[in-house]
Each structure stands twice: as structure tokens, then as C-alpha cells.
Amino acid sequence: MPSQERFLSGNLALAEGALAAGVDFYAGYPITPSSEIMEHLARELPKRGGTFLQAEDEIASVFMLIGASWAGARALTATSGPGFSLMQEGLGIAVMTETPLVVVDVMRLGPGTGQASKAGQGDLMQARWGRHGDQHLVVYAPTSAQDCFDLAVRAVNTAERLRVPVVLLSDELVAHTWERVRVPERVERAERTPFLGKGPPFHSDDPRVAPPMPALGEGHGVLMTGSTHDGRGRRFTSDPAVHRTLVTRLWDKVHLHRDDLAVVEEHGVEGAEVGVVAYGSAARAALGARELLQAEGVRLGVVVLKTLWPLPEGPIRRLAERVRAIVVPELSLGQLVLDVERVAAGRCPVHLLSKVGGGVPLYPSEIAAQVREVR
Amino acid sequence: MKDKPFAVVLSGIGGQGVLFAGRLLARAWFGQGREVALRYVYGAEVMGTAVHAEVVAADAPLLCPFPEAFDAALVLHQAALPEVLPRLSPGGLLLLDAEVEVPAAPSGVRVERRPFVLLAGGGPGDPGRASPLVALGFLARLGHVPLEALLGVASREPNAEENQAFLRRGHALE
Amino acid sequence: MRHPLAPYLREEVLPGPFCPGCGNGLVLGALLRAVARAGYTSLRDFVFVSGIGCAAWIPSPHLKADTLHVAHGRAIPTAIGVKLHRPELQVVVVGGDGDLAGIGGGHLVHAARRNADLLVLMVNNLVYGMTGGQVGPATPHGLPTSTTPYGNPERPLDTSAVVAAAGANYAARWTAAHGKALEEAILTALGRRGFRFVEALSPCPGRLGGRLKLEPAPLLRWLRDQAVPRDEAVGTLGERFPVGVYADRDEPGLVEVLRGQRVER
Numbered sequence: 093m094p095s096q097e098r099f100l101s102g103n104l105a106l107a108e109g110a111l112a113a114g115v116d117f118y119a120g121y122p123i124t125p126s127s128e129i130m131e132h133l134a135r136e137l138p139k140r141g142g143t144f145l146q147a148e149d150e151i152a153s154v155f156m157l158i159g160a161s162w163a164g165a166r167a168l169t170a171t172s173g174p175g176f177s178l179m180q181e182g183l184g185i186a187v188m189t190e191t192p193l194v195v196v197d198v199m200r201l202g203p204g205t206g207q208a209s210k211a212g213q214g215d216l217m218q219a220r221w222g223r224h225g226d227q228h229l230v231v232y233a234p235t236s237a238q239d240c241f242d243l244a245v246r247a248v249n250t251a252e253r254l255r256v257p258v259v260l261l262s263d264e265l266v267a268h269t270w271e272r273v274r275v276p277e278r279v280e281r282a283e284r285t286p287f288l289g290k291g292p293p294f295h296s297d298d299p300r301v302a303p304p305m306p307a308l309g310e311g312h313g314v315l316m317t318g319s320t321h322d323g324r325g326r327r328f329t330s331d332p333a334v335h336r337t338l339v340t341r342l343w344d345k346v347h348l349h350r351d352d353l354a355v356v357e358e359h360g361v362e363g364a365e366v367g368v369v370a371y372g373s374a375a376r377a378a379l380g381a382r383e384l385l386q387a388e389g390v391r392l393g394v395v396v397l398k399t400l401w402p403l404p405e406g407p408i409r410r411l412a413e414r415v416r417a418i419v420v421p422e423l424s425l426g427q428l429v430l431d432v433e434r435v436a437a438g439r440c441p442v443h444l445l446s447k448v449g450g451g452v453p454l455y456p457s458e459i460a461a462q463v464r465e466v467r
Numbered sequence: 468m469k470d471k472p473f474a475v476v477l478s479g480i481g482g483q484g485v486l487f488a489g490r491l492l493a494r495a496w497f498g499q500g501r502e503v504a505l506r507y508v509y510g511a512e513v514m515g516t517a518v519h520a521e522v523v524a525a526d527a528p529l530l531c532p533f534p535e536a537f538d539a540a541l542v543l544h545q546a547a548l549p550e551v552l553p554r555l556s557p558g559g560l561l562l563l564d565a566e567v568e569v570p571a572a573p574s575g576v577r578v579e580r581r582p583f584v585l586l587a588g589g590g591p592g593d594p595g596r597a598s599p600l601v602a603l604g605f606l607a608r609l610g611h612v613p614l615e616a617l618l619g620v621a622s623r624e625p626n627a628e629e630n631q632a633f634l635r636r637g638h639a640l641e
Numbered sequence: 642m643r644h645p646l647a648p649y650l651r652e653e654v655l656p657g658p659f660c661p662g663c664g665n666g667l668v669l670g671a672l673l674r675a676v677a678r679a680g681y682t683s684l685r686d687f688v689f690v691s692g693i694g695c696a697a698w699i700p701s702p703h704l705k706a707d708t709l710h711v712a713h714g715r716a717i718p719t720a721i722g723v724k725l726h727r728p729e730l731q732v733v734v735v736g737g738d739g740d741l742a743g744i745g746g747g748h749l750v751h752a753a754r755r756n757a758d759l760l761v762l763m764v765n766n767l768v769y770g771m772t773g774g775q776v777g778p779a780t781p782h783g784l785p786t787s788t789t790p791y792g793n794p795e796r797p798l799d800t801s802a803v804v805a806a807a808g809a810n811y812a813a814r815w816t817a818a819h820g821k822a823l824e825e826a827i828l829t830a831l832g833r834r835g836f837r838f839v840e841a842l843s844p845c846p847g848r849l850g851g852r853l854k855l856e857p858a859p860l861l862r863w864l865r866d867q868a869v870p871r872d873e874a875v876g877t878l879g880e881r882f883p884v885g886v887y888a889d890r891d892e893p894g895l896v897e898v899l900r901g902q903r904v905e906r
Contacts, residue, residue: 159722
């Protein structure tokens with residue numbers, strides 16, 4: 093497919109990816125370091141017949157997306173930590189009502205208002221577990237401007253295909269680094285399965301298949317509720333079986349797709365002495381470290397996770413089976429490392445390389461030094 | 468064998484046009500088919516605080532786009548210097564505005580001073596809005612980027628003729 | 642004989658869940674009579690959006706329409722999302738005072754400011770009914786509730802006046818005892834563009850009646866008797882309930898303004 097080469101920041105590439113994926117609704121609230129996404133779409137969406145609205149807060153933003161999505165829109169918003177916290181309420185409702193939408197969280201340093209324009213990777217567990225109740229959603233994480241474009245497309249398509257909210261977990265370093273981006277003339281677009289009046293809109297015997305989604309205004313008498321409901325959407329506020337059936341199916345809908353949702357890069361895992369598991373900007377440093385160590389004859393295997401949840405456990409397990417130790421570099425006090433330890437399950441020691449504060453990137457030399465130490 | 472990546476930082480204070488110049492340099496290299504990464508580093512979006520544009524160019528895809536050390540630094544305001552000095556590579560180039568004082572130049576670093584701010588029409592109380600462009604012109608004179616590439620990119624931006632004149636002014640410096 | 646409003650209802654879910662003497666049925670009746678008089682033979686072109694609370698259950702699941710039942714306080718932003726993407730649909734929000742003026746109060750004010758093309762019907766029962774009669778944003782000053790056992794120390798929000806001041810095209814307050822006036826207000830609102838707000842003071846026999854020591858019928862009479870025309874109102878809100886029209890404008894709604902910006906591109 094013919095493509096165009098452009099020089100874009102991660103945020104601009106992400107906004108372009110959203111447009112390519114057919115996003116036609118954006119409601120959001122400005123916040124550093126995500127605002128370039130919003131400003132770009134404020135200019136572009138009205139030109140293409142789409143809708144852009146600046147909401148009064150992030151809670152309103154995500155609920156506007158829920159309404160627009162049910163009205164048939166491909167809806168996306170972008171925010172950062174403090175706004176992402178506010179959006180958890182809407183994300184929970186979106187999980188429960190099986191509403192396709194995409195929330196971009198460009199991570200900065202927290203907690204609280206933290207360091208507003210500085211990179212961090214402290215929202216990993218919030219993206220997975222930030223909502224109350226048993227629930228699952230999909231989280232992708234870009235490492236480059238190219239990933240920002242590609243994963244924006246993938247996030248929108250996954251949301252539509254599975255009827256699930258998708259989080260795109262970027263970080264300030266990825267968002268504000270300008271790089272070469274190949275922008276294809278056209279990208280593949282997945283569509284939600286339309287409801288044609290037959291079968292329940294909130295149940296599927298095969299949990300891997302999202303139920304068809306009825307459009308509004310078609311006379312279907314849509315009954316959508318954030319409360320526990322049966323396949324037709326009728327509220328059941330105390331029946332144990334209805335609740336268990338629903339939340340189990342919603343969990344399985346994501347969990348059972350963990351293999352085909354996994355976007356993972358494996359670099360030199362075969363024959364590696366030491367491994368690194370990383371995502372986002374830290375993954376770029378890990379690849380730099382691998383090159384540095386190659387020159388010294390040290391064989392480092394790197395697993396780059398571009399899908400974070402459901403966690404691609406297979407590649408982590410395979411790495412753990414081959415190497416003497418795993419290093420997990422993170423711009424946080426250590427979150428991914430907890431799940432890498434769980435998956436490695438004692439096959440090899442797992443070491444955290446934590447760097448947090450000031451938005452300073454992890455550097456290849458720092459990862460290389462840790463690798464030499466644990467080798 | 469490919470050359471190793473070349474990392475340069477343009478540093479000054481908000482309002483000097485550092486970010487614009489950084490983008491110009493990055494696009495000039497990008498337009499020549501090189502692999503380029505550009506990143507802006509700043510604190511609160513307030514005029515007068517230190518601002519940096521980090522640009523890396525390479526002949527092969529950049530595995531890591533975050534430069535740990537700089538091969539060249541163009542520093543246009545005293546306030547930006549402390550963050551830059553510790554990250555200069557041994558053997559690197561430190562290009563300073565004539566008004567910027569270095570307590571002790573790092574050993575092995577080549578220091579060049581030129582009146583970039585003055586040549587951009589700045590002076591006391593005026594940070595010289597185009598001083599990073601004059602400095603870029605001088606960087607071109609030193610052979611790190613072709614002047615034509617910078618002029619070409621500038622031609623597609625607002626105030627093209629004025630900006631090109633500043634680039635040429637820097638290029639003409641001895 | 643079939644009830645004339647039956648075509649608008651999911652008859653299979655009736656009778657509804659509301660307490661005997663609850664005002665929700667009166668408000669629902671006024672809404673559907675207005676819908677019928679506006680010429681809609683079905684609710685096919687309507688989308689009803691509601692949050693959490695007893696009033697939020699008026700449309701969901703009872704109306705034979707598309708109904709979105711979302712989180713507490715978030716009906717208005719959800720409805721804005723629907724309306725902006727499908728402007729041809731009549732989008733109506735139904736909720737209580739706690740839902741719309743309490744937890745969702747910020748959204749309400751901004752929807753009015755934007756003149757978002759919605760009809761919002763606020764059923765004001767003066768307390769949090771579903772959770773057991775706690776104080777709400779519209780509870781009269783001094784009234785004891787389960788969370789203000791020594792009397793409500795705060796003053797009630799004059800929601801219709803706030804919405805009118807924020808820029809709504811239409812705002813009116815009546816009580817569930819003023820069936821005809823309420824129906825007329827909803828009918829007027831249905832025919833307008835922009836943001837339209839109708840507040841219906843409504844009896845909560847379980848949670849308010851108990852506190853006031855009033856049986857359902859006397860409670861409804863009390864609401865009616867405390868109501869005074871807006872321009873004659875004296876005394877504080879809560880002792881008296883001013884009723885009437887608070888805003889009556891015809892400025893372009895958000896949908897039209899955004900459409901204009903698209904065309905200019």
C-alpha cells in the first residue's frame with residue numbers, strides 16, 4: 093500500500109492515526125502532556141464532518157464518548173494522569189455496557205498533580221485495575237511516533253470489534269518525540285457487528301464474540317444500563333446468576349483474546365544471557381542497551397510489550413526460561429515488574445530498574461550497566 | 468561503516484524561538500533522508516524559563532531517540548547553561564552566545580562564542596527572538612547541516628524571508 | 642379499552658417499581674401526554690438518557706424507546722454525545738434533583754451555557770429517595786433528614802433560576818400537582834431548540850412524607866399549596882415553591898452552531 097513519510101511527534105501521529113481509523117467524535121479536556129492530540133483534532137474533525145467538543149471536565153468527556161458511541165460514532169479522547177483518574181468512572185460504565193471507545197492516557201508524573209510536563213510510567217496498574225468491580229479492558233502502549241499512529245488505528249478497531257473500551261497508554265517522552273512516521277494512504281477499519289433485530293444485544297453464547305450492537309433511532313428499543321443486566325438489557329439488581337454470567341462473559345471476552353490482542357516485539361530472545369521486558373519509552377532505551385552490549389559480546393534479549401493488558405504472558409515466560417536474569421526498566425517505582433515476577437514464577441531472578449522524577453528518560457547506558465551486574 | 472548518531476541541543480529561554488529552530492534543524496536533516504528525532508524539553512509553559520530542543524540525526528534507524536550526551540550544544544541564554552554542561556560529550560562543541568559566561572569549560576570541549584543575540588536584533592532586555600536561527604546558520608557554516616537544507620525548510624514556514632536572512636547572517640560569521 | 646398512553650410504554654414491565662403515592666407516575670403522565678400532543682405516535686425518534694435515582698427509572702425500562710441508563714450524575718454529558726452525533730433524534734434526560742443538580746450539577750450548568758439541544762426533565766423530590774432520604778441539593782433549609790438529623794444547615798439550590806441564568810433557551814418549574822401546567826411546559830419544551838429544562842416538584846411519600854408527617858395525598862396537596870406564581874413569590878425557597886417560566890428564549894442551539902462551523906471549512 094502506498095504510504096507517505098512524515099515527521100511527526102507521537103501526539104500528532106496518534107491524532108493522525110485516529111483520523112485514519114475513522115474517529116469522528118472527540119470530547120476532551122486539555123491537560124499536559126496530551127493537549128496536542130486535542131488541538132489537532134479540534135482543527136481537523138470539523139473539516140471532515142466529525143464532532144469536536146471541549147467538555148467541562150474529564151468525567152463529562154468520557155460520558156460524551158459513551159453517548160456518541162451508542163449513537164454510532166467512533167469515539168476517542170486523550171488525557172493524562174489526573175484526567176485519567178476522573179475517567180475511571182466512565183470506563184467502568186463502558187466496560188459494563190460494552191461501549192466501544194478509546195481513551196488515550198499520556199502518562200506524566202504523579203500522584204496528585206505531580207510533575208505535569210514530565211514523563212512517568214506510573215499509570216500501568218491504574219489502566220488495568222483503576223475501576224471498581226471485576227472487569228477487563230485492553231491496553232496498548234506505543235514506543236515511538238510510528239507506534240502512536242499504528243496503535244491508534246488498532247485501538248479503535250479493537251474497541252469496535254470487541255465492544256470494549258481500549259486504553260492507549262502513551263508517555264510524555266513518546267508523545268513529545270518527533271520521528272519519521274509512515275502514514276499509509278488507507279488503513280483497515282474493523283466495524284462493530286450491527287444488531288439486526290435478532291439475538292440478544294447483551295449476550296453471546298461464545299464469550300469471545302461481542303454481541304451485536306444496536307444503533308439508536310432504529311426502533312430497536314435499546315435498553316442499555318450500567319447496572320447488572322440480562323442479554324436483552326433488563327436490569328437485575330439482585331439475581332446472583334445474572335451478575336455472575338455477565339461479569340464472567342465480559343472478563344472472558346477480553347481474556348480469551350489475549351493471544352490475538354498481543355502486540356509484542358522479541359529481539360534476540362533465542363540465545364540471550366540476560367533479558368529485558370519493557371514498554372513505552374523505556375523499551376527504546378532497552379533496544380539502545382542491546383546494541384551497546386552487542387559490541388561487548390553480551391547477549392541481551394529484549395521483549396517489548398505494545399499490548400500491556402491482557403498481559404502477553406507467553407513471550408515473558410519464554411524469555412524467563414532462557415535467560416539467567418530479567419531486568420525490568422520502568423519510569424516508576426515498579427509496576428510491570430510485579431507481573432513479570434509473577435509470570436517468571438521463579439524461573440529466573442527478576443530485577444527492577446527504577447528511575448522516577450524530572451521526566452528524565454531511561455538511558456541505554458543505565459540498562460546496560462544493570463545487565464552487566466546481573467549477568 | 469555508518470557514522471554514529473549526532474546529537475545537538477538548542478537551549479535558551481521561552482520566547483527566544485528555540486523550539487522553532489529545533490524543528491527547522493530536524494526537518495532539514497529529515498529532508499535529506501536522515502533518521503531524525505526531535506524532542507522539546509521545558510517546564511511550565513511560562514515565558515523566560517529554560518527551554519531545550521534536542522535533535523539527533525543518524526544514518527540508520529534510531530533504536531533509542533533520547534540522547535544521553537550531546538555532540539554539540541547551542542546555548543543562547545545563561546539560564547539554560549547549567550542543564551546542558553554536564554551532558555556535553557568529551558570532544559563536543561559548545562556554541563555560546565557572546566553574553567553567556569562559562570565558569571569553567573569542560574575539558575576537551577571546543578568553545579565558540581558569537582554575538583547571536585545581538586545579530587538577531589536582541590540586546591539588554593530583549594532575548595533576541597531569532598538568535599537560535601543565527602546560531603543554526605553558524606552550525607551550518609561549521610559543516611553539520613547544509614545551509615540550503617535549512618533555507619529550504621524555512622521557506623515553508625511563516626516569515627520565510629526574514630528567517631532565511633537570520634540563517635544567512637549566522638552562516639556569514641567567521 | 643387500552644390506555645391512550647400505552648403505545649409509549651413497555652407494558653410487559655408494568656406495574657413500575659415506584660412506591661404508592663410517588664410522584665413519578667404523575668410526571669410520566671405529563672411527559673407522555675405532551676409527547677402525544679406534540680404529534681409523536683411512538684417514541685421511535687426519542688432517546689431517553691438517565692442516571693441513578695428513582696426518577697432515572699422513569700424512562701428505563703418503562704418507555705418503549707431507546708433508553709440509556711448510565712452513572713449517577715452523568716446523563717447530561719451522555720445525552721450530549723448522542724445528540725451531537727445524531728442531531729435528528731429527540732434526546733431527553735430524566736433525573737432527580739440529586740442526580741442532575743447535585744452530583745451532576747456541573748454538567749447541568751455547562752449544558753445550559755452551551756445551549757445543548759436537550760430536554761432535561763428534573764423530578765425534584767427534595768431528598769435522596771433511593772438511598773434512604775438523605776439531604777439533597779434541593780432540600781429545604783432546616784429540614785431534618787437521615788444525614789442532617791439536626792436539620793439541614795444549608796440552603797436549597799434554585800435550580801430553574803440557575804439554569805435560566807446559565808443560558809438555557811427554556812426553563813420552567815411546576816409541581817406534580819399541576820398536571821396540566823407541567824404538560825404544557827413539556828410540550829413547549831419539546832418544540833424548542835437549544836437547552837430546555839423543566840423542573841417538577843414531586844412527592845416522595847416514603848422519604849419526605851415521613852419527615853413532614855404527611856400521608857401521600859396531603860403531601861401532594863402540601864406541594865401544591867406551597868407553590869406560588871414566580872412573580873408573586875415571597876419567602877425563601879423551600880418554604881414556598883415559586884412556579885412558572887424562568888427562561889423563554891430562542892437562540893441557536895449547540896447543534897446548529899457546530900454545523901455552521903463545519904460548513905465554513
